[in-house]
Amino acid sequence: MTDAKTAFEIRLRQSAAETGALLSSLLSDTPLSDETTRPAHLMAAMRHGSLNGGKRLRPFLVRESAALLGGPADAALRVGVALECLHCYSLIHDDLPAMDDDDLRRGQPTVHKAFDEATAILAGDSLLTYAFDIIAAPETMLADRLKTELVLALARAAGPGGMAGGQALDLAAEKSPPDEAGITILQAMKTGALLRFACEAGAIIAGSEPEHRERLRLFGQKIGLAFQLADDLLDLTSDAATMGKATGKDAGRGKGTLVALHGITWAEGRLDVLTKEAIELLAPYGEKASILQETARFIASREN
Template sequence: MTRALDTLLPIDEGPEGRLMDAVRYAALSGGKRVRPYLTLHTAALFNVDAKCALRVAAAVEMVHCYSLVHDDLPAMDDDDLRRGLPTCHIQYDEATAILAGDALLTRAFEVLSEDGTHQDANVRIELVKELAKASGPLGMVGGQMLDLVAHHHNLDVNEIARLQRMKTGGLINFACVSGAILGKASESALHKLHSYAHDLGLAFQIVDDLLDATADASAVGKRTGKDEEQGKATFVSLMGIENAQAQAGLLRDQAIEQLDVFGEAADPLRDMAHFVVNRVS
């Protein structure tokens, strides 16, 4: 995965090369790579050419990394640690970080649009459309706005779930269905992967909230205890730790059930559901 990103985000030797340095810093510095893993392993269910799947997986990760770079900015969450390293605006500067995020988002759409992603233009345009929907005002960007206004409102569990579906659920859903789009999968297979992605995404966010409440920064690689400090409503503050843990386990089992129709080929997706709930960072 890192090699694909390395190739698709080349070093720029020009005087503006600082931009691509920051882009590469943001995209190549590790991370769990959950979203590209989902794209690669849903694509594998439909025997998609690995080179095509790798390009789409890289595009998904670019959008994820852009959202982290912008979310970490001083005007947003004001974080200085990410994946155990200084955030992009600390390592470079705010202006460079804003532009690096912009560049990652733009490059993601460019990668999807290029011939190497799929020979059929209909498939490529479908990917562009779905990615834009997942990351636009009704998806990730809207979710981030909701997260910012949530500081001043007392959201209930349903509103928190909606926030999560927009902010992180949309891109996780795209990661799962992009493999199916590449493979021109049936409507029913697509529907199963939608449901898997929905439950996985919700479990992922609940565990994120649990980690923020219970783990320490050195284990997670980013600042923890933020939610409580900011008096922010989360799944944990609304449900309590035990109920949140039980709910995450339930969602994991539900996600795995959706995969029955794919047989053993879906084992990597089952593994991911376990990983998401058991992870400690």
């Protein structure tokens, strides 16, 4: 009998492959209706910034959250790909010299290094816009009301009160390190908001009752905090070869993190608490929630 960890690993790999395949198809050079043409150089940059491997964790969370509540799998796949487009846009822009100034992403040159800064900005802009196109398109077989809810929730998670605002706070932290409350807010916005949306989206896709949406949203918040805490630990303890990007940069820039404030032992204990809380939130769903519960464990213990 396959245990929960093995089942999770198999599902994660399958989901990543399926997400990558659909994303590759959607990022072809062939224009859609009402598009004039797709510049080859721009499309190549978009593919470079998004078809470069990765665990595709956010789409996986969308799909598994929807499956938990009986949502349509095809729609969940497309919404997951839309979220991945938006996530990849954020990485392309974060890597720019004006922001985090990184040369490597997932072990390969960042988009502005492989192409140029202007193309990287446009590739990010295009992926951001395309995310909402994918959700709204007729190929995403959902009621218009559910599409509207998804678009609104994603916009709130990604905009000035979510991920983009968190990046602004992160840049400001280089000049004036925030206190513990400020760090928590920053991380909940920059990293946690999209993970929260990924889980909440499954409930929206399934047309679930508000109580299910709120429970999945809380689960997403818990694993979002855990994800960033694990990331900060890896930034201190891992190396560039393992991570596929530069490490130790937060400390080098004087940015405050919860790990820097409280130490590695505290962070490991906090990770354990967050993981247990996330798992307990899904206990009412019984065995059906085992994959999502295993995802919480994976997030806390990942190595890159």
